[in-house]
Amino acid sequence: MESCCQTPTEKPTTLNQCPVCHQKGKNIQLITLKAMLKPTSLETIQPELSYSFCSNSSCEVVYYSGLQTYDKDALKVSVFQKDDSMDVSVCYCFGWTRERLINAVQEKQLPTEHIREQVQANRCGCEVNNPQGACCLGNVSTFIRNLDKS
Template identity: 75%
Template sequence: MDSCCQTSTEKPRTPTQCPVCHHKGKIIQLITLKSLLQPAALETIHPESNYAFCTNSSCEVVYFSDIQTFGKDILKVSVFQKNDALDVPVCYCFGWTRERLIQAVQENQHPLDHIREQIQANRCGCEVNNPQGACCLGNVTTFIRSLDKS
Protein backbone atom coordinates (compact mmCIF):
# COMPACT_ATOMS: atom_id res chain seq x y z
CA MET A 1 0.00 0.00 0.00
CA ASP A 2 1.32 3.44 -0.95
CA SER A 3 1.68 6.17 1.65
CA CYS A 4 -0.15 9.42 0.97
CA CYS A 5 2.97 11.36 2.01
CA GLN A 6 5.34 9.46 -0.24
CA THR A 7 6.79 11.57 -3.02
CA SER A 8 7.31 10.23 -6.48
CA THR A 9 10.88 9.65 -7.59
CA GLU A 10 9.89 10.01 -11.24
CA LYS A 11 10.95 13.23 -12.90
CA PRO A 12 8.32 14.91 -15.05
CA ARG A 13 8.85 14.29 -18.72
CA THR A 14 10.59 16.91 -20.79
CA PRO A 15 8.32 18.35 -23.44
CA THR A 16 9.73 17.92 -26.91
CA GLN A 17 7.87 20.75 -28.63
CA CYS A 18 7.43 24.39 -27.73
CA PRO A 19 3.80 24.86 -26.65
CA VAL A 20 3.59 28.12 -28.64
CA CYS A 21 5.31 27.46 -31.99
CA HIS A 22 5.48 23.63 -31.84
CA HIS A 23 9.14 23.55 -32.91
CA LYS A 24 11.31 20.89 -31.34
CA GLY A 25 13.05 22.12 -28.19
CA LYS A 26 16.54 21.40 -26.91
CA ILE A 27 16.80 20.03 -23.38
CA ILE A 28 18.72 22.30 -20.99
CA GLN A 29 20.01 22.06 -17.44
CA LEU A 30 18.22 23.85 -14.62
CA ILE A 31 21.43 25.78 -13.85
CA THR A 32 20.97 27.65 -17.15
CA LEU A 33 17.58 28.99 -16.08
CA LYS A 34 18.88 29.80 -12.60
CA SER A 35 21.72 31.80 -14.13
CA LEU A 36 19.84 33.71 -16.79
CA LEU A 37 16.29 34.40 -15.60
CA GLN A 38 15.57 37.74 -13.97
CA PRO A 39 14.81 37.44 -10.22
CA ALA A 40 11.02 37.69 -10.55
CA ALA A 41 10.98 34.86 -13.09
CA LEU A 42 13.49 32.82 -11.12
CA GLU A 43 11.06 32.80 -8.21
CA THR A 44 8.50 30.98 -10.36
CA ILE A 45 10.55 28.07 -11.70
CA HIS A 46 9.60 24.54 -10.75
CA PRO A 47 12.93 22.84 -9.95
CA GLU A 48 11.37 19.42 -10.27
CA SER A 49 10.40 20.12 -13.90
CA ASN A 50 12.50 19.52 -16.97
CA TYR A 51 13.01 22.48 -19.30
CA ALA A 52 13.85 22.93 -22.95
CA PHE A 53 15.12 25.80 -25.10
CA CYS A 54 13.03 26.92 -28.10
CA THR A 55 15.38 27.57 -31.04
CA ASN A 56 12.72 29.11 -33.30
CA SER A 57 13.85 32.69 -33.99
CA SER A 58 10.31 33.95 -34.55
CA CYS A 59 8.92 32.55 -31.28
CA GLU A 60 8.84 34.71 -28.13
CA VAL A 61 9.36 31.66 -25.89
CA VAL A 62 12.92 30.92 -24.79
CA TYR A 63 12.37 28.17 -22.18
CA PHE A 64 9.46 25.83 -21.64
CA SER A 65 8.44 22.88 -19.53
CA ASP A 66 5.29 20.82 -19.42
CA ILE A 67 3.69 23.46 -17.17
CA GLN A 68 5.23 26.87 -17.98
CA THR A 69 7.05 29.06 -20.47
CA PHE A 70 9.56 31.88 -20.16
CA GLY A 71 9.76 34.57 -22.83
CA LYS A 72 12.79 36.46 -24.03
CA ASP A 73 11.73 39.58 -22.13
CA ILE A 74 12.51 38.02 -18.73
CA LEU A 75 16.10 36.97 -19.33
CA LYS A 76 19.12 38.91 -18.13
CA VAL A 77 20.66 38.77 -21.63
CA SER A 78 19.48 39.04 -25.21
CA VAL A 79 19.14 35.67 -26.91
CA PHE A 80 21.20 35.19 -30.08
CA GLN A 81 18.55 33.01 -31.72
CA LYS A 82 15.78 35.50 -30.92
CA ASN A 83 17.44 38.86 -31.58
CA ASP A 84 19.35 39.76 -34.76
CA ALA A 85 20.89 43.00 -33.43
CA LEU A 86 24.62 43.45 -34.02
CA ASP A 87 25.39 43.92 -30.31
CA VAL A 88 23.89 40.56 -29.27
CA PRO A 89 26.48 37.96 -28.27
CA VAL A 90 27.09 34.95 -30.45
CA CYS A 91 29.68 33.72 -27.93
CA TYR A 92 28.49 34.69 -24.45
CA CYS A 93 31.56 33.59 -22.51
CA PHE A 94 34.12 35.67 -24.40
CA GLY A 95 32.05 38.61 -25.62
CA TRP A 96 31.95 37.86 -29.34
CA THR A 97 28.97 39.83 -30.65
CA ARG A 98 27.87 39.80 -34.28
CA GLU A 99 29.50 43.22 -34.67
CA ARG A 100 32.81 42.09 -33.18
CA LEU A 101 32.84 38.94 -35.33
CA ILE A 102 32.18 40.98 -38.49
CA GLN A 103 35.01 43.35 -37.63
CA ALA A 104 37.41 40.48 -36.83
CA VAL A 105 36.66 38.70 -40.11
CA GLN A 106 37.13 41.95 -42.06
CA GLU A 107 40.52 42.39 -40.37
CA ASN A 108 41.53 38.78 -41.19
CA GLN A 109 41.52 37.77 -37.53
CA HIS A 110 40.46 34.29 -36.47
CA PRO A 111 37.83 34.47 -33.73
CA LEU A 112 37.12 30.73 -33.92
CA ASP A 113 40.75 29.99 -33.05
CA HIS A 114 40.53 32.37 -30.07
CA ILE A 115 37.32 30.76 -28.80
CA ARG A 116 38.71 27.22 -29.27
CA GLU A 117 41.85 28.17 -27.30
CA GLN A 118 39.70 29.43 -24.43
CA ILE A 119 37.57 26.27 -24.48
CA GLN A 120 40.68 24.08 -24.45
CA ALA A 121 41.99 26.08 -21.49
CA ASN A 122 38.73 25.17 -19.70
CA ARG A 123 37.62 28.81 -19.41
CA CYS A 124 34.15 28.67 -20.91
CA GLY A 125 30.94 28.57 -18.88
CA CYS A 126 28.34 28.01 -21.55
CA GLU A 127 25.89 26.28 -19.21
CA VAL A 128 25.55 29.51 -17.19
CA ASN A 129 26.32 32.20 -19.80
CA ASN A 130 24.67 30.99 -23.00
CA PRO A 131 20.84 30.94 -23.02
CA GLN A 132 20.87 27.73 -25.05
CA GLY A 133 22.87 26.14 -22.22
CA ALA A 134 25.46 24.64 -24.55
CA CYS A 135 28.60 25.51 -26.46
CA CYS A 136 28.29 28.44 -28.86
CA LEU A 137 30.92 27.23 -31.32
CA GLY A 138 28.27 26.01 -33.77
CA ASN A 139 26.54 29.40 -33.73
CA VAL A 140 29.84 31.24 -34.22
CA THR A 141 30.87 28.97 -37.09
CA THR A 142 27.50 29.33 -38.83
CA PHE A 143 27.53 33.10 -38.42
CA ILE A 144 31.07 33.45 -39.80
CA ARG A 145 30.19 31.22 -42.77
CA SER A 146 27.16 33.41 -43.47
CA LEU A 147 29.53 36.40 -43.75
CA ASP A 148 31.53 34.61 -46.44
CA LYS A 149 28.34 34.17 -48.50
CA SER A 150 27.26 37.79 -48.30
Protein backbone atom coordinates in the same frame (compact mmCIF):
# COMPACT_ATOMS: atom_id res chain seq x y z
CA MET B 1 8.69 -6.95 -11.25
CA GLU B 2 11.49 -4.38 -10.98
CA SER B 3 12.92 -3.34 -7.65
CA CYS B 4 13.07 0.33 -6.73
CA CYS B 5 16.86 0.26 -7.06
CA GLN B 6 16.94 -0.97 -10.64
CA THR B 7 17.13 1.46 -13.47
CA PRO B 8 14.33 1.07 -15.99
CA THR B 9 15.32 -0.53 -19.26
CA GLU B 10 13.45 2.07 -21.29
CA LYS B 11 13.45 5.79 -20.72
CA PRO B 12 10.02 7.39 -20.81
CA THR B 13 9.51 9.42 -23.93
CA THR B 14 8.67 13.07 -23.43
CA LEU B 15 7.29 15.46 -25.95
CA ASN B 16 9.88 18.15 -26.29
CA GLN B 17 8.04 20.71 -28.38
CA CYS B 18 7.60 24.38 -27.65
CA PRO B 19 3.96 24.90 -26.66
CA VAL B 20 3.80 28.07 -28.79
CA CYS B 21 5.61 27.31 -32.07
CA HIS B 22 5.69 23.48 -31.75
CA GLN B 23 9.35 23.32 -32.79
CA LYS B 24 11.43 20.66 -31.07
CA GLY B 25 13.54 22.17 -28.30
CA LYS B 26 16.80 21.24 -26.63
CA ASN B 27 16.89 20.18 -22.99
CA ILE B 28 18.80 22.53 -20.73
CA GLN B 29 20.24 22.15 -17.27
CA LEU B 30 18.48 23.80 -14.34
CA ILE B 31 21.66 25.82 -13.65
CA THR B 32 21.24 27.53 -17.04
CA LEU B 33 17.67 28.51 -16.29
CA LYS B 34 18.66 29.81 -12.85
CA ALA B 35 21.53 31.85 -14.30
CA MET B 36 19.48 33.41 -17.11
CA LEU B 37 16.16 34.35 -15.51
CA LYS B 38 15.45 37.70 -13.92
CA PRO B 39 14.63 37.41 -10.18
CA THR B 40 10.86 37.74 -10.63
CA SER B 41 10.87 34.88 -13.14
CA LEU B 42 13.33 32.82 -11.11
CA GLU B 43 10.77 32.74 -8.31
CA THR B 44 8.36 30.82 -10.53
CA ILE B 45 10.51 27.92 -11.74
CA GLN B 46 9.62 24.43 -10.67
CA PRO B 47 12.99 22.72 -10.12
CA GLU B 48 11.52 19.23 -10.35
CA LEU B 49 10.51 19.82 -13.98
CA SER B 50 12.69 19.52 -17.07
CA TYR B 51 13.05 22.65 -19.17
CA SER B 52 13.93 23.11 -22.83
CA PHE B 53 15.31 25.90 -24.99
CA CYS B 54 13.37 27.05 -28.08
CA SER B 55 15.73 28.31 -30.78
CA ASN B 56 13.02 29.38 -33.24
CA SER B 57 13.86 33.00 -34.05
CA SER B 58 10.23 33.92 -34.72
CA CYS B 59 8.96 32.54 -31.38
CA GLU B 60 8.90 34.75 -28.27
CA VAL B 61 9.43 31.73 -25.98
CA VAL B 62 12.97 31.00 -24.85
CA TYR B 63 12.40 28.31 -22.19
CA TYR B 64 9.47 26.00 -21.56
CA SER B 65 8.34 23.00 -19.61
CA GLY B 66 4.89 21.75 -20.43
CA LEU B 67 2.64 24.77 -20.30
CA GLN B 68 5.08 26.98 -18.34
CA THR B 69 7.02 29.32 -20.62
CA TYR B 70 9.56 32.10 -20.26
CA ASP B 71 9.82 34.64 -23.06
CA LYS B 72 12.67 36.96 -24.01
CA ASP B 73 11.61 39.59 -21.47
CA ALA B 74 12.14 37.13 -18.60
CA LEU B 75 15.87 36.85 -19.27
CA LYS B 76 18.79 38.97 -18.08
CA VAL B 77 20.46 38.90 -21.52
CA SER B 78 19.44 39.08 -25.15
CA VAL B 79 19.27 35.72 -26.90
CA PHE B 80 21.33 35.36 -30.09
CA GLN B 81 18.68 33.22 -31.80
CA LYS B 82 15.91 35.70 -30.95
CA ASP B 83 17.57 39.10 -31.36
CA ASP B 84 19.16 40.16 -34.63
CA SER B 85 20.88 43.30 -33.35
CA MET B 86 24.59 43.74 -33.96
CA ASP B 87 25.50 44.04 -30.28
CA VAL B 88 23.94 40.76 -29.16
CA SER B 89 26.42 38.08 -28.11
CA VAL B 90 27.05 35.08 -30.29
CA CYS B 91 29.69 33.84 -27.84
CA TYR B 92 28.57 34.80 -24.34
CA CYS B 93 31.69 33.67 -22.47
CA PHE B 94 34.22 35.71 -24.43
CA GLY B 95 32.18 38.67 -25.66
CA TRP B 96 31.95 37.89 -29.37
CA THR B 97 29.02 39.92 -30.68
CA ARG B 98 27.84 39.92 -34.29
CA GLU B 99 29.61 43.24 -34.80
CA ARG B 100 32.89 42.03 -33.28
CA LEU B 101 32.77 38.85 -35.39
CA ILE B 102 32.20 40.84 -38.59
CA ASN B 103 35.11 43.16 -37.77
CA ALA B 104 37.40 40.23 -36.94
CA VAL B 105 36.58 38.44 -40.19
CA GLN B 106 37.19 41.64 -42.18
CA GLU B 107 40.58 41.93 -40.46
CA LYS B 108 41.38 38.28 -41.31
CA GLN B 109 41.29 37.20 -37.66
CA LEU B 110 40.09 33.75 -36.58
CA PRO B 111 37.49 34.14 -33.82
CA THR B 112 36.71 30.42 -33.77
CA GLU B 113 40.36 29.64 -33.01
CA HIS B 114 40.36 32.14 -30.14
CA ILE B 115 37.20 30.63 -28.68
CA ARG B 116 38.46 27.06 -29.18
CA GLU B 117 41.69 27.91 -27.32
CA GLN B 118 39.71 29.33 -24.41
CA VAL B 119 37.44 26.29 -24.29
CA GLN B 120 40.45 23.93 -24.34
CA ALA B 121 41.98 25.93 -21.48
CA ASN B 122 38.75 25.21 -19.53
CA ARG B 123 37.82 28.91 -19.31
CA CYS B 124 34.29 28.80 -20.71
CA GLY B 125 31.13 28.76 -18.64
CA CYS B 126 28.52 28.08 -21.30
CA GLU B 127 26.06 26.46 -18.92
CA VAL B 128 25.69 29.77 -17.02
CA ASN B 129 26.61 32.36 -19.67
CA ASN B 130 24.89 31.12 -22.83
CA PRO B 131 21.07 31.05 -22.80
CA GLN B 132 21.07 27.81 -24.79
CA GLY B 133 23.25 26.27 -22.07
CA ALA B 134 25.74 24.80 -24.53
CA CYS B 135 28.90 25.72 -26.39
CA CYS B 136 28.55 28.59 -28.84
CA LEU B 137 31.13 27.42 -31.39
CA GLY B 138 28.42 26.06 -33.68
CA ASN B 139 26.61 29.41 -33.66
CA VAL B 140 29.85 31.32 -34.24
CA SER B 141 30.94 29.04 -37.10
CA THR B 142 27.53 29.24 -38.78
CA PHE B 143 27.44 33.03 -38.43
CA ILE B 144 30.91 33.38 -39.99
CA ARG B 145 30.10 30.89 -42.76
CA ASN B 146 26.97 32.91 -43.61
CA LEU B 147 29.10 36.08 -43.78
CA ASP B 148 31.27 34.41 -46.42
CA LYS B 149 28.16 33.70 -48.52
CA SER B 150 27.02 37.32 -48.56
